[in-house]
Structure formats: structure tokens, C-alpha cells
Amino acid sequence: MLDNRRGDAFVAFEHVQKSYDGQTLVVKDLNLSIGKGEFLTMLGPSGSGKTTCLMMLAGFETATHGEIRLAGRPINQVPPHKRGIGMVFQNYALFPHMTVGENLSFPLEVRGMSRAERETRVARALDMVQMGQFANRRPSQLSGGQQQRIALARALVFDPELVLMDEPLGALDKQLREHMQFEIKHLHEDLGITVVYVTHDQGEALTMSDRVAVFNDGRIQQLAAPADLYERPENSFVAQFIGENNKLPGTIEQLSGDHALVRLATGEVIDATPVNVHEKGQQTLVSIRPERVEFKPEMMPPGAHMIGATVLEVIYMGDILRARLKVAGSDDFVMKMRNTIGQTRLEPGQQIRVGWHPADARALDPV
Amino acid sequence: MANALDPHAAIATTATGLADGRLRTADGKPLARALARSQSRARRRAFLLVLPLLAFILITFVVPIGQMLQRSFYNDGFSAHMPALGQWFDENPRGTDPDEAAWTALATDLEAAAEARTIGIVGTRINYDVPGTRSLFTSTGRQVRRGIEPPYREALLEIDEGWAEPRLWSAMRNASTPLTGNFYLAAVDRTRADDGSVVQVEERQRVYVMLFMRTFWLSLVITVITFALGFPIAHLLATLPMRKSNLLMILVLLPFWTSLLVRTTSWMVLLQQQGVINDILVWLGVIGGGQRLQMIYNQTGTIIAMTHILLPFMILPLYSVMRTINPSYVRAARSLGATSWTAFRRIYFPQTLPGLGAGALLVFILAVGYYITPALVGGSSGQLISNMIAMHMTDTLNWSMAAALAALLLGAVLLLYWVYDRMVGIDNLKLG
Numbered sequence: 001m002l003d004n005r006r007g008d009a010f011v012a013f014e015h016v017q018k019s020y021d022g023q024t025l026v027v028k029d030l031n032l033s034i035g036k037g038e039f040l041t042m043l044g045p046s047g048s049g050k051t052t053c054l055m056m057l058a059g060f061e062t063a064t065h066g067e068i069r070l071a072g073r074p075i076n077q078v079p080p081h082k083r084g085i086g087m088v089f090q091n092y093a094l095f096p097h098m099t100v101g102e103n104l105s106f107p108l109e110v111r112g113m114s115r116a117e118r119e120t121r122v123a124r125a126l127d128m129v130q131m132g133q134f135a136n137r138r139p140s141q142l143s144g145g146q147q148q149r150i151a152l153a154r155a156l157v158f159d160p161e162l163v164l165m166d167e168p169l170g171a172l173d174k175q176l177r178e179h180m181q182f183e184i185k186h187l188h189e190d191l192g193i194t195v196v197y198v199t200h201d202q203g204e205a206l207t208m209s210d211r212v213a214v215f216n217d218g219r220i221q222q223l224a225a226p227a228d229l230y231e232r233p234e235n236s237f238v239a240q241f242i243g244e245n246n247k248l249p250g251t252i253e254q255l256s257g258d259h260a261l262v263r264l265a266t267g268e269v270i271d272a273t274p275v276n277v278h279e280k281g282q283q284t285l286v287s288i289r290p291e292r293v294e295f296k297p298e299m300m301p302p303g304a305h306m307i308g309a310t311v312l313e314v315i316y317m318g319d320i321l322r323a324r325l326k327v328a329g330s331d332d333f334v335m336k337m338r339n340t341i342g343q344t345r346l347e348p349g350q351q352i353r354v355g356w357h358p359a360d361a362r363a364l365d366p367v
Numbered sequence: 368m369a370n371a372l373d374p375h376a377a378i379a380t381t382a383t384g385l386a387d388g389r390l391r392t393a394d395g396k397p398l399a400r401a402l403a404r405s406q407s408r409a410r411r412r413a414f415l416l417v418l419p420l421l422a423f424i425l426i427t428f429v430v431p432i433g434q435m436l437q438r439s440f441y442n443d444g445f446s447a448h449m450p451a452l453g454q455w456f457d458e459n460p461r462g463t464d465p466d467e468a469a470w471t472a473l474a475t476d477l478e479a480a481a482e483a484r485t486i487g488i489v490g491t492r493i494n495y496d497v498p499g500t501r502s503l504f505t506s507t508g509r510q511v512r513r514g515i516e517p518p519y520r521e522a523l524l525e526i527d528e529g530w531a532e533p534r535l536w537s538a539m540r541n542a543s544t545p546l547t548g549n550f551y552l553a554a555v556d557r558t559r560a561d562d563g564s565v566v567q568v569e570e571r572q573r574v575y576v577m578l579f580m581r582t583f584w585l586s587l588v589i590t591v592i593t594f595a596l597g598f599p600i601a602h603l604l605a606t607l608p609m610r611k612s613n614l615l616m617i618l619v620l621l622p623f624w625t626s627l628l629v630r631t632t633s634w635m636v637l638l639q640q641q642g643v644i645n646d647i648l649v650w651l652g653v654i655g656g657g658q659r660l661q662m663i664y665n666q667t668g669t670i671i672a673m674t675h676i677l678l679p680f681m682i683l684p685l686y687s688v689m690r691t692i693n694p695s696y697v698r699a700a701r702s703l704g705a706t707s708w709t710a711f712r713r714i715y716f717p718q719t720l721p722g723l724g725a726g727a728l729l730v731f732i733l734a735v736g737y738y739i740t741p742a743l744v745g746g747s748s749g750q751l752i753s754n755m756i757a758m759h760m761t762d763t764l765n766w767s768m769a770a771a772l773a774a775l776l777l778g779a780v781l782l783l784y785w786v787y788d789r790m791v792g793i794d795n796l797k798l799g
Contacts (some may be wrong), residue, residue, distance in 0.1 A: 009422055059701075059702075079701075079712075080701040080702055081701050081702070081707075082704075086702070087698075087701075087703075089695045089698070090695075092495060092691065093695040095696060096698075106700070106703055107703035110704045116479055154703065155702075155703075158703070158704065
């Protein structure tokens, strides 16, 4: 899906490398194609190179090697103000000495637009983010959420086709953040713009994006749609970075097509789906999502292996019950149960047997 | 008061009752008084803590400056020691020719002052207005002590013809009241004519207005130069990585830590006609050996040395403001389509204004009152008004004149401060 789109990609990174000190690479051979109208999120821990990639795209950093293209045109040598890319900054970067209206008018002024044209567009952009009556306020008189909306409106007011967002919701509280996620998503759908979004918040990435590029150590670890990323992580880093994850180290006992048997350190054998393991005897890390762990035999697929577990503690979290178990020698194995009327209440110290569908246990590289 | 729509006010009033329209505490005391009492202890302690500083400022700053300024309009050097003549001036209006009663009063006072050895003070006071009269008083005083006979007019004129001078009598009349505006008139090159009207002094004596203008003009020039030189340095300081900017900061502050005298002297070494810079220019062949530039002991020297000394006062406030300007503002402007020049002009520069205002005000005010540097490197064309004040303090001992000049300078600076406050707002000032 990605590679055959490379020819008509709207934004393309080709073999891009970036070094700040000439000693180490912050971005190591980045290849990424972003389609027109796509919402792509760069997700990763701090220092993974995601923001550097965004800054190279915006023109504030230059690529040490490789080529970045926008609408088929190489932009390595194009200064930022000629790229026509809208950008929303982490701290909003609203000009403190200008009113909201002047802030929005600024990109239009530098483009030499007439006053009437500017006023129409500013009013339209403010209405778009429901901030129509705030044109004469100063940014410092607005709340964080309102500043965020203004920053968004300013990045959109000159009709850019590509908008970059650098952790734009990082400073907002949880409720507002979730609300703004929907608003940004809707703006993206309504305006048909291409969005490149940088965040370290995986929830945000999964909620908003068409595709997510997971960065670590200067490389894209996986580039996939949110559901694929969560349910089918391709390596241990992605499995652990996205969502909660149980990991069981072991050795491949049997490998046949899309099914593998893994022998754990304590001798038990479990079912798993091989992902990036290739031969018998190889070390592996089996990753299982806590909500896919089952302890009732009737819920298990026929023939699936189950292993013994000891309940260490059960935490009541409202919508779910979270049990910490001792499984195969590791005592931070987590199982999540829905808090339904008939749910079995487990007690600490209780001995149970747990299992899972082989498709939910993914045998990955052992990190 | 309690707004019916404000839920908190409603709760408060129902909880405490509202007999006379004032909120009360639970035990019925007025709320405002209870609050004041609960805070008074903390306030007293805070006051005691600042008391030593307050006393220090009062004793070392407010009182001496106040006393000094008082001298500019109050001088009893004549009136306190010449009571009889003072009385005659009170009884006879301006324009009356001195009659025998006046001469008698003068002779009596002169004799008394000579006996009390205060004749010098009297002479000094009149000497401010009519130069060269101090010796007239002291020598006449000596002779009067030996005894003179009436009629006193003839007797005094016999001692010195100068006593007939109308200007002298006019000056004595002016000095007979301790309150006087004459020092201020003199400070703006004005004087009272014999008939009491205000006129300009002779052209060759007009120095103060010119000196005030020069002081303000040079201060403005120095402020502009420190801005032009300091702005890029402050920007560099604010944007360089920590280690390099610390090094640069030391270079900026180094002159601060060096004695003013040493710095000024090193400018002499550099700038004088046989100095380093002229030597280099001659060696390079830029100028001939006979055309060595006069860069010191004139206005140029004052400007160069004062710019150097005052530069940190511009850099530091600018730096402290620039450090707080997030680089994402300029980035945002660039991404919105502004060229780097537009981004600087429209976005970065306006945000440095609080620092620029503080730096400019600081440099200008310091420059207006600067004394030692112009005294050392200014020659005659680089002297400022403060040098004149110093001269009156130490050489002519005309402290009243010095005080009047200083008061005018202070007034001008306060006026400037007021204008700045009206235009920019003092709360926008950032000194650090």
C-alpha cells in the first residue's frame, strides 16, 4: 500500500539522514510517503527523531543526507516561508504583542492580501474554531484550550495543503485534550488537508490518525493504521510502546506456517503466532495484550494451551478489573476483565489457569 | 456589596447576618477589622525588617539630597548676617535710592559681621551675583572695625568707590530674603536686570543652556550607539549554547569589574594623538604622520569612552528579555510565510521593546549625570553639565548654583521618566 504510492506521494522522505554533531545520527535512513489528505502521526519517545523529521519538513532543520519532496518538488533548498506549510507549535507560539485577529491576519499580510480579503478570511477561520468573538483579545487573555484553537486557526487561515502539528495538545488537561482531538480530526476531514502530527501520546495517535509511524532510535519501527499497530505489532518495541503489554520470554519449540509453540523458561508450552522469528530454537518474546488473556476454559478455542497462574492482586478500576498474576516466573503479568454482573471475582492467592487465542500471542524478537 | 447573583456572597451573608450592611465574623466583629488584625502582625514584622533599609535611605539619600536641593532656592548667607540692611530693604520699595539710613544700616551690619567674622560668608553670597565683590566686603569690614565716622555714605565710599554701584545694591536687595529663584535663573542663563525684570545674561556668559543641550544630545547619541552595538550582542548571548554564552557574558561584564579610572585611562592610551590607534592608522598609511586624529579630549572621546562604559547597561536588560522570547515565535512567523527580515521586524523586535526601553532609559539617565569620564577624556568640548556642577561644588564653592543645576537635571530626568511611563508604561520595563 505504501510503496506503490510513492510515485504520487504528497510528502516523501527519501533516505533522509540527520546529524547535529557529525558523530551520531538522530534520523537514520528515513523513508516515508504521505498521501494527500492523509492524517499521519509520528509517534515515539522523546529523542526518537520524530520532531527532527517534522522540523526538516517545516524547513527549520536541513537534512544531512537524502531528499524531502512536497507535491513532487524537492524542498531541501526551499526556505520555510516559501513552503506554504501551516504549523501548530507545542506552546502555540501565538504572538503575544498582537491581538488574536492580528495573529491570524499576519500570514495573510505577508502574502500581500488586501484588507477586505484578510478580514473575511480571519472571520471565517475564527468561526471555524468557534472563536468568532475573540478577535480583539490578546493571547494572554485566553485559556489554554482557546489559545490552542487560535493556533489552529492561524495555521489554517492561509489555506495550506499541509499542516504540521508538534505535540499541539501536550499542555492541555485530559478532558480538553480529548475534546480537541475530535475537533482536529473533524477539521481534517472537513477541509481535506494533509496533516502530519507529532506526539508521544499513543492514545492521541490511535484516536486521530489514518496511519501512525512509530519512531525509535532514529528509525520508523512500524508504519500502520492504528488497529494494525495495536493488534499486530511487528516488533517488541512497538508491542511495548503501544498500549499495555505482557511479555513472556521463551524459545521456539515448533514452527509451522502461522503457528508456533513456545517453551517458556519455566518449562510450560504456549501457543503463539510467529511474527519476526524464523527458526526453531530461536529466542523470542511473546507479547499478549492484557484484555485478551482468558481464565475461563469455555472461552478458549479448542486445543489451545493453558498455563497455571497465581493471583497476586486485583485492582478495581470501575469499568474493568485488573488482576496482576504470577505466570511462568514473571510476577507482572496483567489480565483485564470486564466489570460485568456475572464476572467471577478473583481473590489474591487463588490458583487459576490462563490462556489466549494463538493469534493474540505474538512471538517477537527478543529485544 | 453582596450581589444577589453571586452565590458566595449569598452564603456569606446568610452565615453571618447582615445587620448594618457589613459582613461580620462568626462572633460578630466586622470582617474588615478582623482581617486587618489577623494580618497586622505579619505586616509589622515586614515593616521592622525593612526599617534598617528605610533608615539608611533616609539618612544617606533623602536628607542630604533634600538639603542640597534646598540650597538651590534658600540661602541665608546674606540675610542672616545683615539684619539692619535687610530691614531697610523691607521698608523701602525697589528703586529707592539708598539714603543715609541705608548707609548707616550697612555700616552697622558690616561692623557686626566683621566682629563676628561672618563677613566672608556675606561677601561670598553677594559674590555669586556680582563677581569680584567678596574682597570688597572683607576689606571694607576690616576698615570698619577700626572705626569710621558718619556720614557713612562718604565714609564707605572713601574706603571703596564700588559701594556706589547700583548692581551691588540690587544684588544685596535680592539677597536680603533667604528665599530666591536667582540660582535657577542663572542656571538657565538668565539674570535679573536692575529693575528686577528677567533678562538673558551677556552672550559670552551663556554656558548652562548650551551645556544642558550638549548633555542631552550626547546622552541621546550614546544611547543610540549602545543600542546599535548592544542589540546583536544581547541576541547572541540569548541564543548561543550555554557554555559559549557564559564566556561571552564574562567578556561583557569584564569592563564592569574593572575600575572606571583604569578603563578611562586605557582609552587615553588608545585614543590619544600619539596613541595606539593613531600609530596603527599611520603605520597602515591610512593617514599621514602629520594628520593624526584628535580622538580624545573632545566630544568624540567622551562618546567613545562613555559608550564603552554604559554598554553593559543596555546589553543586560535586552539580554534578560531576549532570553525569555521563545524561538518558536520566529519559527511560527517563518512558517506563516514571513521572510526572516519580516519575522525579525514584526515578531522578534517588538517583543524586545521592554528590554530596549529599560536599557535606553538606564543608559540615558546614567549618561546625563556622568561626571568622571567626561572630566578625564572630554577636554573642553566634551564637558557635560555634571562637570559644571562639580566645578561649583569644589572650585567656586557656589553650592546653591550647583544645587540649582542638579535640580534642573533631576527635573529633566523625572520628566523623561514620566513621558516614558505615558508612552510605554513603566510596568513594561524589564531590568532583569
